[in-house]
Amino acid sequence: MTKIDAKIPSGALKDKWTNHKNNINLVNPANKRLIDVIVVGTGLAGGSAAATLAELGYSVKAFCFQDSPRRAHSIAAQGGINAAKNYQGDGDSIYRLFYDTVKGGDYRSREANVYRLAEVSANIIDQCVAQGVPFAREYGGLLDNRSFGGVLVSRTFYAKGQTGQQLLLGAYSAMNRQIGRGKIKMYNRHEMLDVVIVDGKARGIIARDLVTGKVERHSAHAVVIGSGGYGNVFFLSTNAMGSNTSAAWKVHKKGAYFANPCFTQIHPTCIPVAGDLQAKLTLMSESLRNDGRIWVPKNLEDVKAIKSGQLKPTKITEENRDYYLERRYPAFGNLVPRDVASRAAKERCDAGYGVNQTGQAVYLDFEAAIERYGKETAHVQGLDENDKTLVTKLGKEVIANKYGNLFQMYEKIVDENPYETPMMIFPAVHYTMGGIWVDYNLMTTIPGLYAIGEANFSDHGANRLGASALMQGLADGYFVLPYTIGDYLADDIRTGPISTDQQAFADAEKDVVSNLDHFINNKGTKSVDYFHRKLGHIMWEKCGMARDKAGLVSAISEIKALRDEFWKDVLIPGGRNEFNEELAKAGRVADFLELGELFAKDALDREESCGGHFREESQSEEGEAKRDDENYKYVSMWEYTGNPADAILHKEDLVYENIELKTRSYK
Amino acid sequence: MNLTLKIWRQKSASDKGKMVNYQISDVSGDMSFLEMLDVLNQDLISKNDEPVAFDHDCREGICGMCSLYINGEPHGPDRGVTTCQLHMRKFKDGDTIYIEPFRAKAFPIIKDLVVDRSAFDRIQQSGAYVSVNTSGNTQDANSIPVPKEDADMAFDAATCIGCGACVAACKNSSAMLFVAAKVSQFALLPQGKVEAKKRVQDMVNQMDAEGFGNCSNTGACEAECPKGISLENIARMNRELLKADTAVRN
Numbered sequence: 001m002t003k004i005d006a007k008i009p010s011g012a013l014k015d016k017w018t019n020h021k022n023n024i025n026l027v028n029p030a031n032k033r034l035i036d037v038i039v040v041g042t043g044l045a046g047g048s049a050a051a052t053l054a055e056l057g058y059s060v061k062a063f064c065f066q067d068s069p070r071r072a073h074s075i076a077a078q079g080g081i082n083a084a085k086n087y088q089g090d091g092d093s094i095y096r097l098f099y100d101t102v103k104g105g106d107y108r109s110r111e112a113n114v115y116r117l118a119e120v121s122a123n124i125i126d127q128c129v130a131q132g133v134p135f136a137r138e139y140g141g142l143l144d145n146r147s148f149g150g151v152l153v154s155r156t157f158y159a160k161g162q163t164g165q166q167l168l169l170g171a172y173s174a175m176n177r178q179i180g181r182g183k184i185k186m187y188n189r190h191e192m193l194d195v196v197i198v199d200g201k202a203r204g205i206i207a208r209d210l211v212t213g214k215v216e217r218h219s220a221h222a223v224v225i226g227s228g229g230y231g232n233v234f235f236l237s238t239n240a241m242g243s244n245t246s247a248a249w250k251v252h253k254k255g256a257y258f259a260n261p262c263f264t265q266i267h268p269t270c271i272p273v274a275g276d277l278q279a280k281l282t283l284m285s286e287s288l289r290n291d292g293r294i295w296v297p298k299n300l301e302d303v304k305a306i307k308s309g310q311l312k313p314t315k316i317t318e319e320n321r322d323y324y325l326e327r328r329y330p331a332f333g334n335l336v337p338r339d340v341a342s343r344a345a346k347e348r349c350d351a352g353y354g355v356n357q358t359g360q361a362v363y364l365d366f367e368a369a370i371e372r373y374g375k376e377t378a379h380v381q382g383l384d385e386n387d388k389t390l391v392t393k394l395g396k397e398v399i400a401n402k403y404g405n406l407f408q409m410y411e412k413i414v415d416e417n418p419y420e421t422p423m424m425i426f427p428a429v430h431y432t433m434g435g436i437w438v439d440y441n442l443m444t445t446i447p448g449l450y451a452i453g454e455a456n457f458s459d460h461g462a463n464r465l466g467a468s469a470l471m472q473g474l475a476d477g478y479f480v481l482p483y484t485i486g487d488y489l490a491d492d493i494r495t496g497p498i499s500t501d502q503q504a505f506a507d508a509e510k511d512v513v514s515n516l517d518h519f520i521n522n523k524g525t526k527s528v529d530y531f532h533r534k535l536g537h538i539m540w541e542k543c544g545m546a547r548d549k550a551g552l553v554s555a556i557s558e559i560k561a562l563r564d565e566f567w568k569d570v571l572i573p574g575g576r577n578e579f580n581e582e583l584a585k586a587g588r589v590a591d592f593l594e595l596g597e598l599f600a601k602d603a604l605d606r607e608e609s610c611g612g613h614f615r616e617e618s619q620s621e622e623g624e625a626k627r628d629d630e631n632y633k634y635v636s637m638w639e640y641t642g643n644p645a646d647a648i649l650h651k652e653d654l655v656y657e658n659i660e661l662k663t664r665s666y667k
Numbered sequence: 668m669n670l671t672l673k674i675w676r677q678k679s680a681s682d683k684g685k686m687v688n689y690q691i692s693d694v695s696g697d698m699s700f701l702e703m704l705d706v707l708n709q710d711l712i713s714k715n716d717e718p719v720a721f722d723h724d725c726r727e728g729i730c731g732m733c734s735l736y737i738n739g740e741p742h743g744p745d746r747g748v749t750t751c752q753l754h755m756r757k758f759k760d761g762d763t764i765y766i767e768p769f770r771a772k773a774f775p776i777i778k779d780l781v782v783d784r785s786a787f788d789r790i791q792q793s794g795a796y797v798s799v800n801t802s803g804n805t806q807d808a809n810s811i812p813v814p815k816e817d818a819d820m821a822f823d824a825a826t827c828i829g830c831g832a833c834v835a836a837c838k839n840s841s842a843m844l845f846v847a848a849k850v851s852q853f854a855l856l857p858q859g860k861v862e863a864k865k866r867v868q869d870m871v872n873q874m875d876a877e878g879f880g881n882c883s884n885t886g887a888c889e890a891e892c893p894k895g896i897s898l899e900n901i902a903r904m905n906r907e908l909l910k911a912d913t914a915v916r917n
Contacts, residue, residue, distance in 0.1 A: 141812025
């Protein structure tokens, strides 16, 4: 095994972060203003990092491809953010959040990183409240909590179904304060197209102004990638249309190892695909599983009758419904982790119990919750608990108050009223646990290059728990990176400004421009979307919820062939020096076409099932994922050598000193 | 269904721009409005014509990036949704649909249907924050109880997605609803009260400097807001501004 140094501090788990902070180098305030930091991406990770670095005194340049930093896709996160506050007094603690996260990730994450995440989680809530983030509160004025999958406590803070929006607007406001003070220079509608390495260190980026088309050089003493995940390699996902892997992939090609690319989260509760021309999928928050019950009919005749429109789901009696999560996992029921819930839905649908025309949907039902809340409210208000109409009315009001925006969203898309009939849902690609490999300091294998938030691999192992993405993004950006980056930058106080006239900048710019020109001049016959959809289809069929050797081997060759065809036959109208969305998309899809191959290669290497990675060959008799700790208890780290197929595998062995490795059970 | 689209095409900010007719067939009611435009664009690309440029990203009504003035209404005929959540079932076979950019002096056109809304960012930069650094030593989140009613009202105001429909809907191109939503969020919370006076003055000054018009009092902004931001916020902002201005005179 290659010797990999993750720079995990020594000492007891609970002291590591404190000791590390006490021992790393600092940069004095007067020197900080002489140091430039580039932050790519302005979501929860990038936005919070840019704001905090600027508060500390660094000169920050922040980049986003959207028209404003507030549009980053963190904004769409719905359900909530975890924190070990134990406000509910239900036995929560830093250790328990740590334990749940490592277990939820199926023992494929790094103990020290996850413990630190749990440790700073409480600070995040304090910080956000101080910024004026309007979290949900109880009548006594204190913060409210809800439960999420894979845990037995209520530790999720939320703002209706718009938690991501409120947290991102908090980070955006912190950024705005620094932009106003001139400490952050904001580059909207700019896309990073390469990283520039000078003397082995990350010293800048090449970016394209998406309005003018101008290719620009930007220098800095360190570069931070906070550009999110690569779920759009599947074409259809809950990611935004513009979400892409290009920043992450470009740094990989320049020497940053890419970790666990095959670890993808397929979220169980999304609105099913409606047609061939669909452009994206919409998530229905996991928080709905607090109150919704998932089921399919017990009898295939009922499934048939539903599909032909002769039977309404509400007419199927209780004993003829199969609440399969409650049946298979009595301890966690509807709140099993996402990977488990998704596979269970697939199992039922594969067996023919899917309830829509394509057979790719299950029910998420609120009838029981409406009745329960209705009775509770009637009781509190001294009304008749046996009046069914009244109870239903009151219950619906409670549900609307909790999930109103989600129900509205569902109704607009599907044209059915989820207060009256159960929602139809199906798993969809949502999040990628894999990403750029980072050490404990969040530094990649390129000195001076950092990766934070979903763009890195570090905290969620093979499956992320609900409400933990927001936690990690803000932890990295507010509380981890701003400290650890100082340790590196302390050596740069005498470096002075980095000149963009250096050869490395010229070379990188030349490559970028020649790629762009290739696309413009290619004049093939097919659009970028044509290739993207085809790639997505290969990924979903062969690298989706279940994977096997034959499928992965064929995926690798199919992706390669598609990539060759793409470079030969893609058609981009318009020019380079102008607003040209097709050109921007071409660059993104070119990178997905490379990443997709590495993804399949990684999935092929990992001949075990763990978390979201399910290898058909490795399952128990009951169809549960079978992990292989003896052979695969490592982080796959891929080194680029000129072609995704030739990437070299390095391994970071995962050491568990504080948690006993066990078979994950939610039964 | 088969539709006639009349779409604003404008090559760049300096170009004059004009409405161009397009025919589109086999549109399904389950398609979103933007998926319908995707289909049109795929057709244009296949002929090596330039696709229609429009802003969009999350396609679930939260990022605020999509815009479009459809048949004379920002985000089209449906209520409480953004353009990306508008579905074609709201239209009929044979309809003619007019698609224009959001029009306002403060939102210059970049290309076709894409406008520059960075004026909104600059208003936010002028004061839409609580001046608290990230330290990890702020007080415990529960140390200041906030009445649920205030928290809920602050949240409702904070759900503004910054799309600019309020400006596009207003005959004066006023940004009052957008600015008031942010002013209200902070004015309703104890954390925001400390800087409330300066904040409202700075944000209103910046709003005026960006070239947005004054409130028309017609309520078109509230009617067209995809997030249902209430006019009450404008009243609250005016009270806050009055309070701030009189306090300065003391």
